[in-house]
Amino acid sequence: xxxxxxxxxxxxxxNLVSTNMGVRFRIPLQKLHPLSRAIHHRYSGNSNPHRxxxxxxxxxxxxxxxxxxxxxxxxxxxxxxxQQQRNFWVARLAARLLKLRYILLGTAVGGGYxxxxxxxxxxDMLPDFSEYNWVIPDFVWELSEQIDLDKLAKALPExxxxxxxxxxxxxxxxxxxxxxxxxxxxxxxxxxxxxxDSTAAGSHDAGDKQYKKSSDKEKVDQLQEELLRTQLKYxxxxxxxxxxxxxxxxxxxxKDDKGIHQRKVKKSLIxxxxxxxxxxxxxxxxxxxxxxxxxxxxxxxQSAGKTSVLxxxxxxxxxxRGSGEMMTRSPVKxxxxxxxxxxxxxxxSGREFDLTKEEDLAALxxxxxxxxxxxxxxxxxxxxxxxxxxxxxxxxxxxxxxxxPGVISTVTTGMATDTKETIFSMSKxxxxxxxxxxxxxxxxxxxxERSIVTDLVSQMDPQGRRTIFVLTKVDLAxxxxxxxxRIQQIIEGKLFPMKxxxxxxxxxxRGSSSESIDSIKEYEEExxxxxxxxxxxxxxxxxxxxKNLSLAVSDCFxxxxxxxxxxxxxxxxxxxxNLETEWKxxxxxxxxxxxxxLFEKAKNEILDEVISxxxxxxxxxxxILQKKLWERVSTHVIENIYLPxxxxxxxxxxxxxxxxxxxxxxxxxxxxxxxxxxxxxxQEEFARFIAEYKGxxxxxxxxxxxxxxxxxxxxxxxxxxxxxxxxxxxxxNALEDRSITDKxxxxxxxxxxxxxxQSRLKDTESVIRDMVGPDWKERWLNxxxxxxxxxxRNETKNELDRLLKLHDDHTAYLAxxxxxxxxxxxxxxxxxxxPALIKDTWHQLYRRHxxxxxxxxxxxxxxxxxxxxRHFVDSELECNDVVxxxxxxxxxxxxxxxxxxxxxxTEVRRLEKNVKEVLDDFGEDVxxxxxxxxxxxxxLAEDLKKVREIQEKLEAFIEALHKDK
Numbered sequence: 001x002x003x004x005x006x007x008x009x010x011x012x013x014x015n016l017v018s019t020n021m022g023v024r025f026r027i028p029l030q031k032l033h034p035l036s037r038a039i040h041h042r043y044s045g046n047s048n049p050h051r052x053x054x055x056x057x058x059x060x061x062x063x064x065x066x067x068x069x070x071x072x073x074x075x076x077x078x079x080x081x082x083q084q085q086r087n088f089w090v091a092r093l094a095a096r097l098l099k100l101r102y103i104l105l106g107t108a109v110g111g112g113y114x115x116x117x118x119x120x121x122x123x124d125m126l127p128d129f130s131e132y133n134w135v136i137p138d139f140v141w142e143l144s145e146q147i148d149l150d151k152l153a154k155a156l157p158e159x160x161x162x163x164x165x166x167x168x169x170x171x172x173x174x175x176x177x178x179x180x181x182x183x184x185x186x187x188x189x190x191x192x193x194x195x196x197d198s199t200a201a202g203s204h205d206a207g208d209k210q211y212k213k214s215s216d217k218e219k220v221d222q223l224q225e226e227l228l229r230t231q232l233k234y235x236x237x238x239x240x241x242x243x244x245x246x247x248x249x250x251x252x253x254x255k256d257d258k259g260i261h262q263r264k265v266k267k268s269l270i271x272x273x274x275x276x277x278x279x280x281x282x283x284x285x286x287x288x289x290x291x292x293x294x295x296x297x298x299x300x301x302q303s304a305g306k307t308s309v310l311x312x313x314x315x316x317x318x319x320x321r322g323s324g325e326m327m328t329r330s331p332v333k334x335x336x337x338x339x340x341x342x343x344x345x346x347x348x349s350g351r352e353f354d355l356t357k358e359e360d361l362a363a364l365x366x367x368x369x370x371x372x373x374x375x376x377x378x379x380x381x382x383x384x385x386x387x388x389x390x391x392x393x394x395x396x397x398x399x400x401x402x403x404x405p406g407v408i409s410t411v412t413t414g415m416a417t418d419t420k421e422t423i424f425s426m427s428k429x430x431x432x433x434x435x436x437x438x439x440x441x442x443x444x445x446x447x448x449e450r451s452i453v454t455d456l457v458s459q460m461d462p463q464g465r466r467t468i469f470v471l472t473k474v475d476l477a478x479x480x481x482x483x484x485x486r487i488q489q490i491i492e493g494k495l496f497p498m499k500x501x502x503x504x505x506x507x508x509x510r511g512s513s514s515e516s517i518d519s520i521k522e523y524e525e526e527x528x529x530x531x532x533x534x535x536x537x538x539x540x541x542x543x544x545x546x547k548n549l550s551l552a553v554s555d556c557f558x559x560x561x562x563x564x565x566x567x568x569x570x571x572x573x574x575x576x577x578n579l580e581t582e583w584k585x586x587x588x589x590x591x592x593x594x595x596x597x598l599f600e601k602a603k604n605e606i607l608d609e610v611i612s613x614x615x616x617x618x619x620x621x622x623x624i625l626q627k628k629l630w631e632r633v634s635t636h637v638i639e640n641i642y643l644p645x646x647x648x649x650x651x652x653x654x655x656x657x658x659x660x661x662x663x664x665x666x667x668x669x670x671x672x673x674x675x676x677x678x679x680x681x682x683q684e685e686f687a688r689f690i691a692e693y694k695g696x697x698x699x700x701x702x703x704x705x706x707x708x709x710x711x712x713x714x715x716x717x718x719x720x721x722x723x724x725x726x727x728x729x730x731x732x733n734a735l736e737d738r739s740i741t742d743k744x745x746x747x748x749x750x751x752x753x754x755x756x757x758q759s760r761l762k763d764t765e766s767v768i769r770d771m772v773g774p775d776w777k778e779r780w781l782n783x784x785x786x787x788x789x790x791x792x793r794n795e796t797k798n799e800l801d802r803l804l805k806l807h808d809d810h811t812a813y814l815a816x817x818x819x820x821x822x823x824x825x826x827x828x829x830x831x832x833x834x835p836a837l838i839k840d841t842w843h844q845l846y847r848r849h850x851x852x853x854x855x856x857x858x859x860x861x862x863x864x865x866x867x868x869x870r871h872f873v874d875s876e877l878e879c880n881d882v883v884x885x886x887x888x889x890x891x892x893x894x895x896x897x898x899x900x901x902x903x904x905x906t907e908v909r910r911l912e913k914n915v916k917e918v919l920d921d922f923g924e925d926v927x928x929x930x931x932x933x934x935x936x937x938x939x940l941a942e943d944l945k946k947v948r949e950i951q952e953k954l955e956a957f958i959e960a961l962h963k964d965k
Contacts, residue, residue: 268337268338268398269398269957269960269961269964270335270336270337270398270399270400271335271390272953272956272957272960273293273400273561273957274333274388274390274400276950276953276954276957277293277295277333277335277400278333278347278388279946279949279950279953280293280950292433292434292564292571293433293435293561293564293565293568294400294433294435294436294437294557294560294561294564294565295333295400295401295402295433295436295437296399296400296401296402296436296437296553296557297401297402297427297430297431297433297436297437297438297439298310298401298402298403298404298439298441299404299407299427299430299431299438299439299440299441299453299456299457300406300407300440300441300442300443300453301406301408301441301442301443301451301452301453302405302406302407302408303406303443304406304441304443304453304472305441305443305472305473306328306403306406306441307319307321307327307328307403308472308509309439309470309472309506309508309549310334310401310403311508311517312506312508312517312520312521312546312550313336313396313397313401313549313550313553314334314336314391314393314396315342315355315393315395315396315517316342316344316355316361316391316393316517317361317365317513317516317517318344318355318361318364318365318368318389318391319332319368319403320365320366320368320369320372321365321513327369328403328404328405328406329372329373329375329376329381329382329383329405330371330372330375330376330382330383330384330385330386330387330405331384331385331386331387331402331403331404331426331430332368332386332387332389332403333386333387333388333389333400333402334389334390334391334400334401334402334403335388335389335390335391335400336390336391336392336396336398336400336401337390337391337396337398338392338393338394338395338396338398339392339393339394339396340394341354341392341393342354342355342356342392342393342394343355343391343392343393344364344389344390344391344392345389345390346367346371346387346388346389346390347388347389347390348388355391355393368387368389371387372387375387379416380416380419380422381415381416381419381422382405382419382422382426384422384426386402397550397551397553398554399554399557399558400557401439402430404423404430405423405426406423407423407424407427407452407453407456409452424456427456428456428460431456431457431460431461432460434466435466435560435564436466437466437467437468437553437556437557437560438457438460438461438466438467438468439468439470439553440453440454440457440467440468440469440470440498440500441453441470441472442454442469442470442471442472442490442496443472443473444471444472444473444476444477444487444490444505445473445476445477445480448486448490448496451496454496454497454498455497455498457498458496458497458498458499461498461499462499463499464493464498464499464500464501465501466501466556466560467498467499467500467501468500468501468502468503468504468549468552468553468556469493469496469498469500469502469503469504470504470505470506470549471487471490471491471503471504471505471506472506472507472508473507473508474487474506474507474527474531474544475507475527478531478532478533484532484533484538485538487533487538487539488533488538488539490503491503491504491505491539491543501556502543502552502556503543504543504544504548504549504552505533505539505543505544506524506544506545506546506549507520507523507527507528508520508524508546509523510523521546524545524546525545528544528545561961562961565954565957565958565961566958569951569954569955569958572947572950572951572954573951575947576944576947576948576951579940579943579944579947582940583940583941583944586936586937587937587940590937592944592945593941594938594941594942594944594945595929595930595933595938595941595942596929597941598701598702598933598938599705599922599923599929599933601702602702602705602706602933603919603923605702606690606706606709606915606919607912607915607916607919609686609690610686610908610911610915611912612689613682613685613686613689613908613911613912614904614908614909616685616904618900618904621681621896621900621903621904622893622896622897622900623896624681624685625677625678625681625895625896625899625900626892626893626895626896628677628680628681629673629674629677629892629895629896630892632673632676632677633670633673634756636665636669637888638756638760640661640665641657641658641661641662641665641884642658642881642884643847643850644657644661645657645658645661645884646854646881647811647812647850649809649811651878651880654880655880658880658884662735662887663732666728666732666735667728667732670728670731671724671727671728671731672724674727674895674899675719675723675724675727675899677899678719678899678902678903678907679717679719679907681899681903682903682908682911683710683714686710686713686714686911687710690706690710701933701935701937701938702933704931704932704933704934705922705932705933708922708928708932709918709919709922712918713911713914713915713918716914716918717907717910717911717914719907720902720906720910723902726898727895727898727899730894730895730898731891731894731895734887734890734891734894735887735888737887737890738883738887740865740868740883740886743865745886746864746865746868746882746886747862747865748886748889749882749883749885749886749889750858750861750862750882750885752885752886752888752889753858753881753882753885754855754858756885757851757854757855757858758855760851761848761851761852761855764844764847764848764851765848767844768797768844768848771790771793771797771841771844772786772790772793772794772797773785773786773787773790773791773793774786791831792831792832792833792837793837793841795826795829795831795833796822796826796833796837796838796841797841797845799822799825799826800822800838800841800842800845801845803818803822804845804846804849810846812846812850814838814839814842819835819838819839822838823835823838854881857879858881858882861879861881861882864879864882867879868882868883
């Protein structure tokens, strides 16, 4: 109930009501009746009574003034009745105001529900953009607070422009209504009614029926065209938004590269995953069966367009091209990822190829072709060695693809005979991976029956759970095929025996190698927009263009990675446990050193052994050199110098002959022989130190490596030839000197001469013993007999011995008459002998006779130093042979000292340098290290290192994958 207050309140109400009659009064709010003020604040939305009233309040009171009211009677004698009427009017006004509130509330609820329903209908008619959430990376949301939203709003297109791109929903609604009624009329007819209608159809006019069918068909065609136009509008709108997002993402990535955010840059998911695959590729180039990590394996017939499809996905023409010839000769692993710049890089190279520049593209193609040819061994056509390449760029889908050589049906001239089988086995090895996604490329311009790869794929994946089929060159197929429905059968999977997850049709250009990726994309879009296959519904819109193919392959790849990577990590964890257990059981006290670490250890040991050569004493070097040099030249000295000169039996002739022969020997042979001896001595000492060190280590794992390093170092080492001339001069001066200064030197020369002659005499007696066979003691004790030839030799020997006893000073050669006399004497005893045999036997017998006399003469010369020093001429004691041996001995000492100096000052250091070079070369040659450092211990350490590295990389990838989700 209203409680009426003072007279001023009633007057205020009357003044408000009187505004309907054209008179407006401004009444201060403070002068209003309390109830009026409450109504004013209630309907004006002004909760503060002291704030000035809103215009809405005035309008509300104006509307209330239009309500039907009784006219007020003037005040008079019936003042009490007037007061009651006035109170009744106020009550009616309040009741009507309350009723109006509920009407307005119901209208607002109904209007809101209608607006919501209209919004839902509009929302259902719009396409689903949730599949394109990947376009905006996660870190863009992190940067949202730093982006000026006002500037971004200004950069977006106006609503009017967006409204122009939207379709005519009224027209689409009419078409859908017609299509629904048309289809329902066709499908909801009862069979009995159909029979009745068919019977009664004869009574209708045939022209009206034909007109109705034609009109329905025209409406259906019109509806299909309208739907196609609408779809193309959405496609263009989506492409425009993708392009703008690509540019925005590129700007953000470039700012991120410049370090604006000052945060630690982490490797992307695809980079982490690619590193795992690279390690696995190095771990076993023959594709380890335990490696079941997902890859996209690209297979197809030769010249089916595999390379072109990959280039469209990578958005660059990066592969070498050829007309009808095999270009892909080895697997190429391509890691695709997103980045601010369109670049490519090999795994083992730091050079970046800018794919926006034609010269860099040409250089990249040449490098890929060169690597392929290097990987192919002699006599082969293809190689299983994988070439690892990464491609980054804005808008590129993240995935890992492996391009394999195209499958061939016939081996042509110039190919290896096993090329076909090698490609088949390589393709099977990659496709046998249960988590590998098979991208099967089929040439659409040739007959489907000529395909080889489809049978191979159906064998590897009979259920088609991980196969994506791609039909290339659809433009040529549409032009050449008489029945386009054949393409529809291929895309629907009804023509080939193989099954697949999805079927796609693409166009990869007009066949020119000079076309750019942008022109190919434009041509592909234009073709499918005007293609009869799409227009007539034979191909769905999501089944065409390489863009849709790239999105589908990337989604399938990451789905397979998410499902299988943790299982594969568990497999490697179990493998690591088994390997560690085997190591603990077999090598509990040894560190786990892999092949590279073992090589470094062996390298240090070998260098230590080379340094040990510089610690050899000079006395040791000279003794070895002197002994080896005499062993090398002693035969020449005795046979070609001493014996010819001594057998002349004349002192003057002896000295002359010796000087001439020594001069010739020094000029031609002696320096070279000395250098050979020095080089061999260095080799032997080097080998001796290596053998001694090996005996201390008790580890034969380095034996092959040390032997190979020693042989290769010696092979590379060449003696300094400039020392040859100086050595020749030193040796010549040493042999020219004949002055023995003291008795110890004389005694040393006699001792040297005795040892040499005794050694020669012993050798000669051994030769004679072999010629004549065993003597009577050996024949009786050892039951040995002489051969017929030995019997003849023995008889000849006995006859020649009698001759030497008769002529003790006989010359070194037999005269012809003496040979005849010996032969006749032997014939008289019944022994037939050849004159050559007599001379040969005489040579050995005379040599023994001469050496025995020389040794006797040497004993006599022990007391001859006095005569030599006083220059006495004594025909019975001429010791020129002692002087000769002194000269030889002195030459050996001086030569050994010279060679030792050259060894310690120059050649040992050069050898050490050669050893370092050989070790460096071996360290860079992986195959060489694999051959030289072998054994189960090495292989076990290698496997442990690789498995641990793979497991760590996989765990890091899985952690990043979970964070990305």
